[in-house]
Amino acid sequence: MMTSCSLVPQQSTDDVVVVDGKNVAKGRNRQVLGDIGNVVRGNYPKNNEPAKINHRPRTRSQNATLLVEDNLKNPVVKRIAVPKPKKVAGKSKVIEVIEISSDSDEELGIVAVREKKATKKKATTYTSVLTARSKAACGLEKKQKEKIVDIDSADVKNDLAAVEYVEDIYSFYKSVESEWRPRDYMGSQPEINEKMRLILVEWLIDVHVKFELNPETFYLTVNILDRFLSVKPVPRKELQLVGLSALLMSSKYEEIWPPQVEDLADIADHAYSHKQILVMEKTILSALEWYLTVPTHYVFLARFIKASIADEKMENMVHYLAELGVMHYDTMIMFSPSMVAASAIYAARSSLRQVPIWTNTLKHHTGYSETQLMDCAKLLAYQQWKQQQEGSESSTTTKGALQKKYSKDERFAVALIPPAKALLTGTESA
Template identity: 55%
Template sequence: MASRVVDQQQVRGMAVAGGGVKPVKKAVPDGRNRKPLGEIGNQQAVRGIEVKPNRPITSDCRNFRAQLLANAQAAAANENNKKQVCVNVNGAPAVLDELVPVKRAEAPKEVPKKLVIVKPKPKEVIEISPDTVDGLIEKAKPEKKKEGASKKKSAPTLSSVLTARSKAACGLTNKPKEVIVDIDAKDVGNDLAAVEYVEDMYKFYKLVEHENRPHDYMDSQPEINESMRAILMDWLVSVHSKFELSPESFYLTINIIDRFLSVKTVPRRELQLVGISAMLIASKYEEIWPPQVDDFVSLSDKAYSNVQILVMEKMILGKLEWTLTVPTLYVFLVRFIKAAIPDEQMENLVYYLAELGMMHYGILMYCPSMIAASAVYAAKCTLNKSPDWCDTLKLHTGFSESQLIDCSKVLVSLHAKAAKNKLQGVYKKYLSADRGAVALLTPAKSLLPPAKASGRSS
């Protein structure tokens, strides 16, 4: 049989040479010898057979795709040019021209006009009935009359001028109200000042100051007179300064003595013992380190023993029913001085006048709050502080200027006599430079009797 020649395809890993097939060594995979794969559809040519590569995208396909892209862009441009918003008068939604066919002859007439017109939102219209209009007109008429009447009243008349002049002559003109100063504004952050309760505290003090107030007891004391009381008070001023006690202790001592003498008859020889025991009680109540009983024994030149002082102390507390928390003169002085907004000189002068008053038995006819307010008023008059009395002081003291005149005159007269008085305890105390030497100030002439004022000026 004749042999048939058959073309053999080149197999991977084999090489065709002289009609024989020889094995070809595979190349070692190396990163340097790697080549990118060709198209999957391509095939290697076999000897004797021409194989064309498989190309899915041809030049005709590219042209067709470019034509589709150009058509789509042209359609989008035409769509943007033709897109029109139609506003329906009846409230129907707007549609496009492609959806609603419109004749070309009618389009340029109707459509452009509807595009430009945009109706605003409907506004609420308030209808006013004829009755309402008439009522508004009637209400407006009296206003016009009032305006005209006010214009007529504003015009000055002869009677109004005469009335104003007469009020001015009598001092009845309307003065502007004074501004009341908040004296506790600076102490808001100070817990010890008790700003939230201080007003209520002093209202309570004003109510109870008459409950523990000593009455006129000198007639009920057969062996004691006013001068003896003054001598005792003058000696206690020196004792108080000797022990360097607080002002609260001194004012409470005087209060205890007067209250005890109001309810108990005391012989003359025990009057000093009453004063010593009263200061011992006040010191125990007010001081952190009160004086000892032996200290008072030595100050009295051993006129009384320890036992006598303790017995008198027990008797005083029993008669007073252990009531020691009372509004003394010092309590009101602190508050009223603060309301006066003083300087250091005025503050020392107020205390000086108050202590001069305590030496005087006749001052007991006035309550402690009035004595304190009168001392402030007399000090302002002495230093020529203007005004003598203001709304702030009237509010916090509760007294008007006319109510303080009598008590103030008593204090100023004691001030005028202090330099020549035999009892110099208070006078020397306020002659020191530490207290501003206020004892040397000239008393207020406006509160002195005319004869004394003229005698001092001459």
């Protein structure tokens, strides 16, 4: 049963609702509550008696009054009328909704005060539309950042790939590669010059092909040769002997079935005896203190080619440029093995018109940017152009071993592909 109660005095402009002597809620943009009883304020009948409300309260949208049950010790607020705030043009509106409910007949619970901000939508102007279209037409729109490809995902189940440690292994290789680089030794060699070294290395390429040795054998042979020449002067007549002994050592290290000493003596037209080759092998090992486990060019080529996601043609092109760089003394001395390997990738992609030339995946795995590779890549492109000029002027029988090796169809004749003009002209864009 409901009974009428006295009217609540008019509240202040701060709109504070008082329940049981305590401030319950406060709103800035709400009108003052006129009544918290079961009577209607204002518009009384002619007899000046307040009209009783015997029906259920109306909804909030109809500005319902509040009802209080007088049989409770503490009043329980059922509904609060929230007038609609006035709309202000150009400003975001804030709506404050206060909900008060009771969990039981003994407690008065305040649920929450929520603020909902109606954000103003950004208007699309004619200028912004024209600017977006202009950027799209000029190719200046923002491009999605290229993702780094996980090149080891296919080898997760391959124990020999050592996927868990491969990143640490190559970080170690790059950190120690400078320790095993040959120094500039031509000044300390009285009887040897750069051209003689070039002829020897190209002859070793020919021997390497005839014995069908692995690529890593060739790169280790050149590393042993240069490191030995860096620490000990060699007479001109013994230079080929050093090359033969270095090839024998690297074959024993890398190959399952290395060539025999007699085979090496035979291919050198018996210029050196069996004993001379073995004595020189011992001399080289003593000078190098038996250090043969070194990060050669091939170590980095294997990883960088995988990062470039190359096909067979691209792979042969990279090896051609890398061997071309190893053949020349200035490239071998000026740049580290990882730099030459990465530059061979860059020059090969430029020659074969790969787009983009340098990807984020290559940058991540090689550790080099395009700017860092530009000097070495230009040098390789120049050596490639010079090799082709010399090959075109000579007959097929007098071509160098490297040119003949990579002019065959089985290697996609990559030696005949011209270098990128951008690298020859000195510009960085293809």
